[in-house]
Amino acid sequence: MATTFQIIGHKKSGKTTLIENFLTMTNYKYSVVKHTHLPIDIPTNTDTGKFFKNSDNVLLLNDEQTIHYQRNLPSNELKKIEDMQKKTLADFIIIExxxxxxxxxIVLLKQDETKNDFKNISNIKEYVSIQQNSLALDIEDLNKRESFINQFLRNITNDR
Structure with missing residues (x-):
């Protein structure tokens, strides 16, 4: 089963950048859960858009990728992630x-934020910043970031 962790932070804190670094700076396999508050925009004037508009399940296939879209699922987010943990071939699942x-x-702090901004959040392992915040581990430098990523993955794997 894949080891699962989360990367959280406010908008424009560097979450996407850090996730991309996890994906590219190591040789592990990852699955990513991207949470969005916005609707997924598929143009309705295409056949795919028409399928998305009128169906609860759409499975898009081509030779290199598969995308499964589901609407009106009866389970919650945790259940969906637990199902993914059981089925994925990835070493790690990153939840954004x-x-x-x-x-x-991992909490990403922006320049003007403090740890107190996340005081009601559980299971925080690291506070980091790629925006020079003195209250967090500075990983703006790519070498430091790569070292942090590898150390974090070792630690989280050993915590299981």
Whole structure:
């Protein structure tokens, strides 16, 4: 089963950048859960858009990728992630957002933020910043970031 952790932070804190670094700076396999508050925009004037508009399940296939879209699922986010943990071939699952879940977390602090801004969040393992925040581990430098990522993955794997 894949080791699962979360990367959280406010908008423009560097979550996408850090996730991309996890994906590219190591040789592990990852699955990513991207949480969005916005609707997914598929143009309705395409056949795919028409399928998305009028169906609860759409499975898009081509030779290199598969996308499964589901609407009106009866389970909650945690159930969906637990199902993914069982089925994925990945070593790690990175969840972006959904801070209410209780997986180990990395919090990205922006320049003007403090740890107190996240005082009601559970299971925080690291506070980091790629924006020079003195209250968090500075990983703006790519070498420091790569070292942090590798150390974090070792630690979280050993915590299981």
């Amino acid at each position: 957002g959904i801070k209410e879940l209780d997986f180990p977390k």
